[in-house]
Amino acid sequence: MGEAGIFQNEHLLILRRMNWPDSWLDHIRRRFPRLEITSLDIDTSKPLEENVPKDILERATVIALMTQRHLPLPESVPNIKLVHTFSAGADGLINEPYIKNTDLPLTTSSGIHGPPISEWVLLNWLVSSKHYNSLYEGQKRHEWISRQYVQVTQSDHVGKRVAILGYGSIGRQIGRIAVSLGAKVYAYTASAHETPESREDRGYIVPGTGDSDGIFPVEWHHGTSKDDLRRFLRETKPDHVVISLPLTTATYHLFDSEEFEVWSDALSPSTISSANEGEKFPPRKGFLTNISRGKIVNTDALLTALEKEQIRGAALDVTDPEPLPADHPLWDAKNVQISPHISWSGQEYFVRALDVLKINLEKLERGEELVNLFHRRRGY
Amino acid sequence: MGEAGIFQNEHLLILRRMNWPDSWLDHIRRRFPRLEITSLDIDTSKPLEENVPKDILERATVIALMTQRHLPLPESVPNIKLVHTFSAGADGLINEPYIKNTDLPLTTSSGIHGPPISEWVLLNWLVSSKHYNSLYEGQKRHEWISRQYVQVTQSDHVGKRVAILGYGSIGRQIGRIAVSLGAKVYAYTASAHETPESREDRGYIVPGTGDSDGIFPVEWHHGTSKDDLRRFLRETKPDHVVISLPLTTATYHLFDSEEFEVWSDALSPSTISSANEGEKFPPRKGFLTNISRGKIVNTDALLTALEKEQIRGAALDVTDPEPLPADHPLWDAKNVQISPHISWSGQEYFVRALDVLKINLEKLERGEELVNLFHRRRGY
Numbered sequence: 001m002g003e004a005g006i007f008q009n010e011h012l013l014i015l016r017r018m019n020w021p022d023s024w025l026d027h028i029r030r031r032f033p034r035l036e037i038t039s040l041d042i043d044t045s046k047p048l049e050e051n052v053p054k055d056i057l058e059r060a061t062v063i064a065l066m067t068q069r070h071l072p073l074p075e076s077v078p079n080i081k082l083v084h085t086f087s088a089g090a091d092g093l094i095n096e097p098y099i100k101n102t103d104l105p106l107t108t109s110s111g112i113h114g115p116p117i118s119e120w121v122l123l124n125w126l127v128s129s130k131h132y133n134s135l136y137e138g139q140k141r142h143e144w145i146s147r148q149y150v151q152v153t154q155s156d157h158v159g160k161r162v163a164i165l166g167y168g169s170i171g172r173q174i175g176r177i178a179v180s181l182g183a184k185v186y187a188y189t190a191s192a193h194e195t196p197e198s199r200e201d202r203g204y205i206v207p208g209t210g211d212s213d214g215i216f217p218v219e220w221h222h223g224t225s226k227d228d229l230r231r232f233l234r235e236t237k238p239d240h241v242v243i244s245l246p247l248t249t250a251t252y253h254l255f256d257s258e259e260f261e262v263w264s265d266a267l268s269p270s271t272i273s274s275a276n277e278g279e280k281f282p283p284r285k286g287f288l289t290n291i292s293r294g295k296i297v298n299t300d301a302l303l304t305a306l307e308k309e310q311i312r313g314a315a316l317d318v319t320d321p322e323p324l325p326a327d328h329p330l331w332d333a334k335n336v337q338i339s340p341h342i343s344w345s346g347q348e349y350f351v352r353a354l355d356v357l358k359i360n361l362e363k364l365e366r367g368e369e370l371v372n373l374f375h376r377r378r379g380y
Numbered sequence: 381m382g383e384a385g386i387f388q389n390e391h392l393l394i395l396r397r398m399n400w401p402d403s404w405l406d407h408i409r410r411r412f413p414r415l416e417i418t419s420l421d422i423d424t425s426k427p428l429e430e431n432v433p434k435d436i437l438e439r440a441t442v443i444a445l446m447t448q449r450h451l452p453l454p455e456s457v458p459n460i461k462l463v464h465t466f467s468a469g470a471d472g473l474i475n476e477p478y479i480k481n482t483d484l485p486l487t488t489s490s491g492i493h494g495p496p497i498s499e500w501v502l503l504n505w506l507v508s509s510k511h512y513n514s515l516y517e518g519q520k521r522h523e524w525i526s527r528q529y530v531q532v533t534q535s536d537h538v539g540k541r542v543a544i545l546g547y548g549s550i551g552r553q554i555g556r557i558a559v560s561l562g563a564k565v566y567a568y569t570a571s572a573h574e575t576p577e578s579r580e581d582r583g584y585i586v587p588g589t590g591d592s593d594g595i596f597p598v599e600w601h602h603g604t605s606k607d608d609l610r611r612f613l614r615e616t617k618p619d620h621v622v623i624s625l626p627l628t629t630a631t632y633h634l635f636d637s638e639e640f641e642v643w644s645d646a647l648s649p650s651t652i653s654s655a656n657e658g659e660k661f662p663p664r665k666g667f668l669t670n671i672s673r674g675k676i677v678n679t680d681a682l683l684t685a686l687e688k689e690q691i692r693g694a695a696l697d698v699t700d701p702e703p704l705p706a707d708h709p710l711w712d713a714k715n716v717q718i719s720p721h722i723s724w725s726g727q728e729y730f731v732r733a734l735d736v737l738k739i740n741l742e743k744l745e746r747g748e749e750l751v752n753l754f755h756r757r758r759g760y
Contacts, residue, residue, distance in 0.1 A: 135722075158586055180557045181557065
């Protein structure tokens with residue numbers, strides 16, 4: 001392995017917009033000792049041809065790049081065999097000539113976001129359920145607030161019902177953690193997943209995480225319409241809904257006033273019964289988590305749902321509009337936790353994106369099917 | 381089941397110091413329709429004999445009580461078959477005549493704390509690793525702080541090394557969650573656990589949680605001395621140490637200056653190498669979590685370790701002294717998260733304590749060995 005002829009004359013060109021430790025390439029160097037590697041820092045707002053010397057592009061056989069805007073023009077890269085992007089998706093690139101006019105492979109770094117985003121989700125669930133902000137404020141005041149705190153009705157996740165809209169690499173790692181807490185996972189996907197095979201996901205996954213085999217959900221539901229979603233909410237009565245869907249015309253404002261009402265009704269005391277119910281405790285209410293795109297939720301409807309306490313709270317890493325203006329009412333809405341679209345971030349990001357690249361260099365060498373290959377017809 | 385003769389004349393006396401919804405007893409009533417149940421609210425600071433009418437105590441065959449101080453005097457309860465306490469431990473009760481002068485069974489509610497305490501641990505890990513407090517303060521200021529935030533070196537838990545001191549019901553649920561995050565668990569216990577059987581824990585466990593079979597740790601270590609602990613820290617190089625041990629003469633100040641130094645040295649760049657290392661990132665440092673008793677850690681040594689940044693931070697649900705006085709320097713120590721001994725609390729507490737009681741009523745009826753039986757010789 002790695003000593004076969006094919007990788008003798010390959011030239012990997014890495015185009016970055018930030019510096020990183022050179023040691024991050026050691027894994028690739030060790031695996032492919034004869035591979036020539038060139039790393040350049042570029043301005044990704046401009047076409048690659050304005051950033052990179054012509055002869056370097058011409059000699060490149062593999063390009064790995066950090067961009068959501070520009071792929072090389074096919075005529076600039078006559079020897080290219082693969083373009084790999086450090087982004088999770090390729091939705092900004094579908095009109096590029098490389099995609100429209102060639103059959104050359106493009107691979108993405110999809111799958112690397114599972115750990116940081118799922119941990120952001122857990123953090124926010126627990127900040128809410130454990131009333132963390134009051135503990136933090138208590139510490140700032142140097143106050144031992146045990147008496148007040150213990151009377152707050154915090155609750156843990158054993159037996160809680162977690163609905164995950166979009167069961168991809170991120171949803172699957174959220175599912176994995178939720179099950180470890182003792183919760184039940186309900187997967188909601190666009191198409192049916194009736195057989196064990198159809199529940200598998202063979203995209204890149206960070207080793208030791210996720211749910212490649214699709215074994216964690218207690219139920220799989222599917223649909224693409226608002227009717228389907230409402231039926232799902234009525235049937236599963238979720239304590240948590242996590243939005244992990246792509247933004248499409250079908251998902252724009254998927255969560256609107258009626259969906260909040262259906263969800264709230266599904267959890268009303270007349271609809272459910274629970275061992276924890278009783279006069280001392282508040283009724284069950286849902287908690288909404290959005291890690292995908294702000295426009296999947298109608299912000300005005302969300303504001304109303306929070307104000308009327310139709311839901312227990314919401315954690316939003318994405319908003320509509322974004323960035324959220326300083327005078328927007330969402331900042332101070334009841335029981336809302338907002339972060340500035342950072343749930344993906346972490347120091348492991350590029351190490352994992354380079355791991356996807358290494359795997360695809362191995363597959364290229366062996367002539368195997370690439371992982372995370374962008375499919376032109378499907379559009380992802 | 382439940383219709384056999386033995387439970388015809390039983391009288392369950394429940395002694396509480398707070399009211400709860402009567403519906404919480406429905407499970408027991410349904411399972412034992414002929415069981416007579418009396419519930420009384422009492423002042424647990426006084427002996428039971430001063431709280432409860434003599435004839436009620438005399439008729440009781442099972443007493444379930446919420447106390448860490450007083451058991452009934454043996455002569456007050458001539459018909460008693462079982463005393464069950466809603467506390468997790470019985471350490472405050474070992475000098476009671478019921479323990480010293482009889483062989484009558486006492487059972488505890490050990491095992492019910494796993495979910496709330498493990499979620500408190502996870503919350504605190506994530507507050508630290510995700511720099512949550514800066515997100516919260518940003519929201520309060522209505523500021524979209526994505527640019528500043530993404531440059532902070534947050535990190536997730538994949539591949540992190542989690543050392544759990546004391547692998548009981550709480551440690552096991554922490555282990556279960558840590559593994560779901562992609563972390564590696566190192567168990568540290570007082571005695572050796574070489575065989576699969578010895579790694580089992582058959583105490584009460586909240587269904588769907590924990591690690592009854594002891595399958596999650598990648599390694600088991602053991603010991604009781606400071607030398608043993610230091611060797612463990614040197615060998616496992618943990619990113620996290622969780623203290624989940626009882627306070628004994630052997631664990632008093634178990635974590636002192638030398639232990640912080642050994643731990644810090646074990647993680648120094650000359651000792652380890654990691655894919656994430658590089659000039660951009662800070663060196664690996666440990667994070668201490670104490671959910672047990674404050675006196676297991678020397679507070680002065682902890683203050684020094686935090687001040688000198690020998691550790692990355694600490695999450696403390698317990699302190700020494702406790703409550704922590706308003707003018708204590710620990711409140712404002714670097715990277716410390718303090719909560720007022722509340723990690724156990726939650727609305728599920730008594731429902732689960734009653735579930736342990738129900739299981740033991742069933743075992744009593746069938747003549748089986750009780751779960752969570754207090755062993756007089758072992759002292760727990």
